[in-house]
Amino acid sequence: MNNSAKLELDGRIYELPLVVGTEGERAVDISQLRQQSGWITLDEGYGNTGSCRSNITFIDGEKGILRYRGVPIEELAEASTFIETAFLIIYGQLPTQRELRRFSELLTRSENIHEDMKYHFEGFPSNAHPMAILSSMINAASCFYPELMRGYDPATFEAQAARLISQVRTIAAFAYRKSRGMPIIYPKPSFKYTANFLHMMFSDPYEDYDLKPEVVRALDLIFLLHADHEQNCSTATVRFIASSQANLFASAAAGVCALWGPLHGGANQAVIEMLDHIRSTGDDGSRFIQEVKDKKSGKRLMGFGHRVYKHYDPRAKIIKRKCDELLNALKVEDPLLDIAKRLEETALRDPYFVERRLYPNVDFYSGIIMRAIGIPVEMFTVVFAIGRMPGWIANYREISMGSASRIYRPRQIYTGSNQRPYVPISERGSDGGSASRGTGQPAQPAR
Numbered sequence: 281m282n283n284s285a286k287l288e289l290d291g292r293i294y295e296l297p298l299v300v301g302t303e304g305e306r307a308v309d310i311s312q313l314r315q316q317s318g319w320i321t322l323d324e325g326y327g328n329t330g331s332c333r334s335n336i337t338f339i340d341g342e343k344g345i346l347r348y349r350g351v352p353i354e355e356l357a358e359a360s361t362f363i364e365t366a367f368l369i370i371y372g373q374l375p376t377q378r379e380l381r382r383f384s385e386l387l388t389r390s391e392n393i394h395e396d397m398k399y400h401f402e403g404f405p406s407n408a409h410p411m412a413i414l415s416s417m418i419n420a421a422s423c424f425y426p427e428l429m430r431g432y433d434p435a436t437f438e439a440q441a442a443r444l445i446s447q448v449r450t451i452a453a454f455a456y457r458k459s460r461g462m463p464i465i466y467p468k469p470s471f472k473y474t475a476n477f478l479h480m481m482f483s484d485p486y487e488d489y490d491l492k493p494e495v496v497r498a499l500d501l502i503f504l505l506h507a508d509h510e511q512n513c514s515t516a517t518v519r520f521i522a523s524s525q526a527n528l529f530a531s532a533a534a535g536v537c538a539l540w541g542p543l544h545g546g547a548n549q550a551v552i553e554m555l556d557h558i559r560s561t562g563d564d565g566s567r568f569i570q571e572v573k574d575k576k577s578g579k580r581l582m583g584f585g586h587r588v589y590k591h592y593d594p595r596a597k598i599i600k601r602k603c604d605e606l607l608n609a610l611k612v613e614d615p616l617l618d619i620a621k622r623l624e625e626t627a628l629r630d631p632y633f634v635e636r637r638l639y640p641n642v643d644f645y646s647g648i649i650m651r652a653i654g655i656p657v658e659m660f661t662v663v664f665a666i667g668r669m670p671g672w673i674a675n676y677r678e679i680s681m682g683s684a685s686r687i688y689r690p691r692q693i694y695t696g697s698n699q700r701p702y703v704p705i706s707e708r709g710s711d712g713g714s715a716s717r718g719t720g721q722p723a724q725p726a727r
């Protein structure tokens with residue numbers, strides 16, 4: 281294979297180095313292109329742009345492969361736990377028994393948020409979305425740890441990372457309790473990570489929640505399957521913020537905001553709302569599929585499609601199986617599961633979805649598991665955020681440790697007005713405001 285590509289621009293040939301990843305992924309390195317030629321590349325939505333080199337997660341979207349630090353997701357789902365996987369993602373190796381014990385102890389020691397932080401919860405309206413509370417509170421938490429203000433510091437990173445993983449779950453549970461007007465339940469040091477989250481969500485001061493092992497395992501699996509997913513919208517956001525040397529908590533809070541959108545992590549909530557809508561209108565799903573195919577409807581089959589996977593999302597396969605298992609074990613019959621399965625079958629046979637290679641993604645069945653556990657729909661994306669925390673932390677660490685890291689600062693192709701003079705307000709005419717005068721689009725075609 282050649283080790284460079286040739287690009288001809290303005291009659292001059294530029295040699296662009298080729299980069300090959302450890303799994304054979306290929307890229308043309310254009311990092312010197314603008315400096316050498318004055319040209320930039322344009323890739324709206326970044327579908328063809330590698331923004332970094334990373335050792336953390338590998339995805340082959342054509343084959344439906346996902347590996348954390350080289351370990352297949354199927355093996356981790358079968359044999360690992362969320363916390364062991366979190367260690368693997370952040371530190372690059374599966375922990376020894378001693379390392380895992382130490383990591384777990386650190387998480388336990390960090391599980392309580394600063395007592396003064398509880399007052400912040402009082403400031404939110406009772407109907408606030410828990411994702412808004414989560415992002416605000418993660419950011420607010422940085423006020424309580426002055427060492428964070430120094431940015432990335434290898435000496436304190438381990439403690440900060442543990443604090444973030446542990447406390448995101450405490451904050452999430454407190455946010456939920458606050459939104460329901462229920463008293464806060466403190467974490468119990470004797471409980472493991474996921475059991476403790478369920479305890480803080482569902483126990484009462486006078487009665488502990490009945491922790492069913494199959495429920496704990498199902499939720500732990502959901503966390504594990506969400507733990508990282510290379511350069512998705514929220515992780516790329518975390519890297520973006522980290523590249524300016526903002527602190528870990530600020531970067532993670534931004535990740536939560538990016539995750540919230542319905543095209544990203546918010547899709548798990550949107551899936552259940554969609555299934556509920558289909559059920560309430562007496563549709564068996566076929567009418568909805570027709571609507572989705574009509575672009576004018578503006579509707580999408582939520583939980584379907586993925587920027588990278590052009591094959592069944594491997595996480596969706598695992599979750600679908602777990603969904604059947606858990607509902608059987610709990611003897612829960614959820615009509616939404618039947619609708620989801622019918623929708624999937626119909627979509628996978630329909631040329632619209634087949635031609636566009638749209639398959640169920642991780643969000644399609646995860647909400648049904650969470651419903652069966654009793655997690656309210658507005659908390660679904662929060663559960664995703666708890667799961668994604670190790671991935672964000674690992675990416676934060678990777679960019680902060682990288683000696684070659686530069687601040688993320690893309691370019692753009694400007695398509696606005698050419699230079700024009702400032703017009704005094706008295707000379708701008710009287711009819712209509714700026715809103716009716718347009719959107720700042722060029723008065724003449726861009727040259």
Ligand code: ACO
Pocket residue numbers: 325512542543544545547572579580581582583584585586587588636638641642643
């Ligand atoms: N329903 C209907 N049509 C879809 C869907 C869908 N869910 N997803 C993509 N398409 C269509 C698009 O309309 C487009 O059609 P066109 O070529 O005729 O214009 C084509 O498939 C390609 O879609 P894009 O939007 O270009 O794909 P992109 O990679 O930008 O978007 C995304 C990926 C956002 C995930 C998209 O598939 C989507 O909106 N899915 C629904 C929301 C969802 O489930 N998000 C969760 C993603 S996984 C995660 O974040 C954890």
